[in-house]
Amino acid sequence: MRTQYRLGIDAGGTFTDFILADKKGSTQIFKVLSTPTEPTKAIKNGLALITEETGLTAQEVVSNSDLCINGTTVGLNALITHTGAKTGLIATKGHEDSIEIRLGHKEDGYRYDPDYPPATMLVPRHLRKGVSERVISDGSVKTPINEEDVREACRYFIAEGVESVAISFVWSVLHPDHENRAAEIVREMMPDVRLTVGNQLYPQVREYTRTSTAIVNAYLAPILQRYVEAIDAYFRELGSQHPVRYFQSNGGLALGKVVSDQSVYAINSGPASAPQAALDVAEPWGDKNIITCDMGGTSFDITLTKDGQANVNKNIDFLRYRIGIPMIQVETLGAGGGSIGWIDSMGLMQMGPQSAGSEPGPACYGQGGENPTTTDANLVLGYLNADGLVGGRLPLDVDKARAAIKANLADPLGISIEKAAYGMFTIVNNNMVNAIRRVSVERGYDPRDFVLMGAGGATGAHITALAREMGISKVLISKLASGLCAYGQIISDVKYNYMAPAPIRLEGGAAAKKLDDLFTSLEARGRVDLAGDGFAEDRISIRRSLDMRYVGQVHECTVEIDPFEVTEATIEDIKAAFHARHKELYTYDEPHNAVEIVNVESTIAGHVDKPDRMTIAAGTGAHETLKGTRPMVFSADGIAQDTPVYDGSAMGAGDTLHGPAVIEEVTTTIVVEPGWTVSLHDTGVYVVTADAAAEQGQSVQHKELAEV
Structure with missing residues (x-):
């Protein structure tokens, strides 16, 4: 209500x-x-x-x-600063080091780099204690649990001042009794400790992923509590x-x-709401293929939505720690308004990933920062109003911005301050473009088939430059862009994930019944939990997914299906969905091979009422909102040109203008480069489109790149 x-x-x-x-x-x-x-x-x-x-x-x-x-x-x-709780691990004896052994290799991209350092262990070796017990792969007990080993571990943890404990045994998802008994002992001996039990948090096959997920959870639990x-x-x-x-x-x-x-x-709760917000903003145009770019003061986050569905990852290395639970895929890099410009050992200008953050912040904030940042560059280029950000609450000092760029970049490189600033702008844009390519091109998507959605307070100053580089001809920027993730939160639903191991070969009626019973059981739990949360049955929806593979494969892929009764007939539909997904991911399928399931998951959502959409009154023409002009730089020669500046808060629906121009909203600034046109929609969304000549130039550029 x-x-x-x-x-x-x-x-x-x-x-x-x-x-x-x-x-x-x-x-x-x-x-x-x-x-x-x-x-x-x-x-x-x-x-x-x-x-x-x-x-x-x-x-x-x-x-x-x-x-x-x-x-x-x-x-x-x-997790970034390694300031979580002092954590202990209770594991099957002989498996205390699985989190360091990992899967026998470093993360993707570094596995062949001998100089790449190992990840910092969240649980040091002396706080990993082995317990004599063993369950084997069919779920039977080979070695009963030695409860004294658990008690000995607790005594040591108490002496060491451990705040949080993770328990993860081999094959506990098939026979959880040992883990559950160990948990009872920990609760008896350490009643004030935070406790994470692997089979309860992440009941999925794969010991390393389950153990690592449990450790990360335990490490963060006291902080979040x-x-x-x-x-x-x-x-x-x-x-x-x-x-x-x-x-x-x-x-x-x-x-x-x-x-x-x-x-x-x-862990990544902030940017995870961006896809939902982007779909809502783009709904009036029916756009469902959206790349959302969120540039704040510290980082640049990218999410991709294809056909109205956000990419969801499981079993990923996040900040060098394997996490199994489903997470909205967010590509993050250190490219925010606070990203610091510097010169490397080769004498080349670089941007980030170091950030001035909010304390002390960019040099132009006047809070003691001396390093040149993206915000300083945008101020020197004329894009930002020196009267200040956030409606003037944060005044900007142009002289300090120029001094920081001059001392750290322009003078060492022997170029003008304006050229150095435009170089900073260009480099940080290239860094962001490369990240956009990682979530699009490298996953088989052509970014030209997508709309670019601006989010975050700093993105507006870069959005047309990013679109130009990617060959994207349509950009959407809501008046709420600088708080788009917060907006995504207020229109999102309650959502819980329920998981279970399911080592089932997809053949016959018995397999169908086992799978159907498993989904039914998981979803019954979800309905009870959401009913306790105040949701009626007609406000609840369900999505299912299965981790599947061909018999004999080492790795599986995730297949999403609608909820339906699993029978011998519908098993064929599940197989067909798997074959299609496998071909989409790996370019081939093997329809005559046997298929097996490893894990299943049901996502249960309780739908909340959505706030009414923003509406904007009709405007009387963009010329009525012109605030004046100021010199701005739009090219590498560093030469400024007088550019019109418009008051976004005074613009109305239908107001249209052509670049070059700047629109100043209270919490963001939109830079419209030459060759772009922007019009304000009555839902409070700026629709920015490439002019025909600029669009033709983009096509030629991409054709030349393709030929290369």
Whole structure:
């Protein structure tokens, strides 16, 4: 049932974004600097800003919201900086080192690099304790569990001050009794410790992936628990009538208790909401092939949606740690507004991945930063208004930006400040283009078949340059672009994943019944959990997936299917779906080979009411919103030209302008390069399209590249 407001909060590395929607269709965006060392402080600052601009107190907003949703980087930051909890591992004796042995090789891209260092272990060797027990591959017990080994491990963990424990035994997914008994002993001896049990968190075949996932979860659980408790308590003080929801890496919402227990799902929660937001923004044009680019102050995140479905990854190496649970595929690189420009040992200019973040931030922030950043370059090029970002709340110092670029780049390279700034702009764009290619071209997609969606506060300054390089002729940028992930949160559903091992060969009625019973059991659990969450049956939907392979293959691929009764007849439909997916991924299939299932998963979603879409009144012409002109650089020669600047907040539906131009919104700046036209739609979305001559130039460029 809708109340007055819905609040979405997305905590990024530099800015924390707030989206406030009301039942009348009004949607507003607010931004404050993030406070990485004290995350709740940024939320308090954001609510204070909402009060200042709307007159609504924090209590009025929170107590009258049907949902308050939080996407957080707390878990991600702890994993990046290795500041998680002191964690111990209880494993089958002889398998304590599986997380270091991994799968016998380094991550993809580095396996043949002898100088690539090993990953930092989240559990040091002395905190990995082996237990005498063994289950074999048919689920039978070869060696009963030695409970004294578990007790000895607990005594050692207590002496070492361990905060969190992960338990992962070999083949525990087929016979979980040993893991469950070990968990009982840990709870008896260490009642205050956070506990992660492998077969409960990630009940899937593959020991290394399951163990690594359990360790990452245990490592983050105390951090997320403290964060969730602080946020929940703060919102209760403000009179919240509903529990805070937290955004997960699987693209759905969950309660704080779920996030505390399954912290691994919160690692990449911020950018995971981008695909949902992008589909909603693009709905009026029917666009379902979308590449979303989110450039903030610290990082650049890319997600891809094909035919309305976001790419979901499982069993990936994330920040060098294998994680099995499903996550929205997000390609991330250090290319944000705070990315630092520097000169390498070869005398070449580079951008990032080092970032000035929000503390001290770019040199132009005037907070002590001395390194030249992307934001400094954009200011020197004339793209940004020196009066400041975020509606003037963050004034920018042009002299400090110029001084940082001059001292660190222009003078050492013997070029002008403007040429150095344009070089910075070009290099960071090339870095982002390469990342876009990784999620598109390298996965068999032609980016020219996609719409480019702008998200994040810094993307607007680069979006037409990125589209030009990729040969993309249509760009969409919402007025809410700088908080698009926060907007994605308030329109997303509650989502839970239920998994089970399923070593089944797809042949005969017995196999069909076993598979059908397994899915039915998983989905019954999901329905019960969502019913307890307040969802009626008609608000629940189900998606199924199976990890499948040809008999004899080492690796499997994931196949998605609709929920239906599994019978001998429909088994053939599942096989056909597998053959098609295998051919799509590997260019061939083997329809006469036997097929087997390894794991199954049901994704259960509880659908929430969506806020009304933003609407914009008709405009009277873009010329009416012209604020003036300022010198801007659009070429490598560093020569500036007077360029019109428009007030985005005054533009109305139908207002159209041609590049070169800049549109200044309160929380973002859109640079329209020469050769592009932009028109504001009545849903508050800028539609940017390549002019015919520019589009023809892109086609020639791509033809030449193809010939090369």
